[in-house]
Amino acid sequence: MIYADNAATTKISDKAFEKMLPFLQEQYGNASSQYSLGIKAKRAVEQARKQVAEAIGAQPAEITFTSGGSEANNWVLQGVTKLFKGEDIHIITSSIEHHSVLNVCRALETENIKVTYLQVNKNGLVLVDDVISAVKPNTKFVSIMLANNEIGTIQPIAEIGKYLHGKGILFHTDAVQAVGHIPVDINKLHVDFLSASAHKFNGAKGTGFLYKSASVDLPNLVFGGKQEHGYRAGTENVAGIVAAGYAIEENVKEMRKTAERLQAMVQTTVSEIRERIPDVWINGNAELRLPGTVNLGFNGVSGESLMNILDLKGVCVSTSSACNSGNDEPSHVLLALGVSEEQAKSAIRISYGKYNTIEEAEYVASAICDAYSKIKSAI
Incomplete structure (x- = not known):
């Protein structure tokens, strides 16, 4: 085959698999428990958070682990609209986004949120000038993927982000296909949010993350306990998170x-x-x-x-x-x-x-x- x-x-890397195994067997403690088995799990989660952050030029506190890219995309799009609840909201995205972005946008349109779907050229590129032309006084948020999942085209995210930051408009990129495969630096990209999924960079399925700039807040994704800075309640997938940390570290190095x-x-x-x-x-x-x-x-x-x-x-x-x-x-x-x-x-x-x-x-x-x-x- x-x-x-x-x-x-992708196939999980040997190193990521080796590192995650103990947290499925011997070190299976809940990362929220206060005894030694739980503390070891918590330390492993925080180590992975540091590995992920370093891989994309972020701070560990800016990384929230999720179940994958689709969850992260949903959280950002729905969360940002809640930040501006009661206001006239306009969102910009592209016509070639992943369905976890497009379908959320279509759902938001039923709530009277205006969405502009930018067309791409014959090479699959979103033109910076088209983004600039689409911006309106009520534009609150833009989401453009870093690299397309079907054709692989890499978008001019840094140029778009630089313009949007000058306008004070929040910017998100779905980097699921890019992280671990091409250089990704949130500072050079000028993004407020970035989503990724571990199984796309030789980690385990069921784990992803959202980078959220420390200067921006979002409503909770899941209410409950204090896990993941209080944003996403529920017992952490420690083994999957550990695998994500080592997989991204390994891929960036190579x-x-x-x-x-x-x-x-x-x-x-x-x-x-x-x-x-x-x-x-x-x-x-x-x-x-x-x-x-x-x-x-x-x-x-x-x-x-x-x-x-x-x-x-x-x-x-x-x-x-x-x-x-x-x-x-x-x-x-x-x-x-x-x-x-x-x-x-x-x-x-x-x-x-x-x-x-x-x-x-x-x-x-x-x-x-x-x-x-x-x-x-x-x-």
């Missing part, structure tokens, strides 16, 4: 070398496919994208058919975001690029991770070409 769908989830390997794998895959299928195209920005992700379109074939044949060949790729799998509708991200429904349905996403090899990339390319030829010959 060759796993080439790391944008959906980031440059890993990125070079991933870029080489993508280049090999695309080059070999183009030799046999000259009219294949890249959806999104061919250069300004995550190092291991590429979204390819194929004339006259179904991406779903390609994916199914590749599965039989032992290769895992996807046709869209894992959160949207099983939906017959074409990808909202690809449609936003201006491609037709037929072209959108012809696409597959390949996303390599730190455990893939160049030999696997060569096999993936060959398997895709063979699958394509099989489908074309049957038409």
Whole structure:
């Protein structure tokens, strides 16, 4: 089995797995307990908070652990609107955001909150000038993802953030696909909030975090006890949090070398496919994208058919975001690029991770070409 769908989830790193195991077995104490077993768990949580904070240039007190990126996104969007309750609220986001942002925005619209959904260019980029043009006197909040989960395009968050901070507008970025894979520094990005998910950077599923600037407050996510600075009550997922800390620390340390390997794998895959299928195209920005992700379109074939044949060949790729799998509708991200429904349905996403090899990339390319030829010959 060759796993080439790391944008959906990643294999937990050996080190993160090793570090989390004791907190599932011997050191299973509740981090809120006052005896030694609980104190050890609390110290482990705070150590992970420090590791996460250092990885993105934040302070430990600015990190709140959540169940994942979707929860963090929901908390920010719903929380900010509560901060301005009773006021005329306008929000700006993009048309290619993850559904954990888009669906919250649609729900907020039913509460008379105005939302502007910015279009992107053919490369999947949000233009800074479009953000500036969309700002109104009542704009309170902007949410633009750092890197797209389907096409990998990296957005000009630093430029957008610098402008918004000059206007006193709160700014959030969904960095789920970016953290642990490209350099992320909240100070350089000029963001007030940043969300991430551990299973996207070789941590465990069920753990994520929200960076919240110390200068901004949010209403509680979960009411109850005093866990997570009082913002998110409930017994902490100590093992998952520990794994997140070591996984992000490890990935940041290895980031440059890993990125070079991933870029080489993508280049090999695309080059070999183009030799046999000259009219294949890249959806999104061919250069300004995550190092291991590429979204390819194929004339006259179904991406779903390609994916199914590749599965039989032992290769895992996807046709869209894992959160949207099983939906017959074409990808909202690809449609936003201006491609037709037929072209959108012809696409597959390949996303390599730190455990893939160049030999696997060569096999993936060959398997895709063979699958394509099989489908074309049957038409």
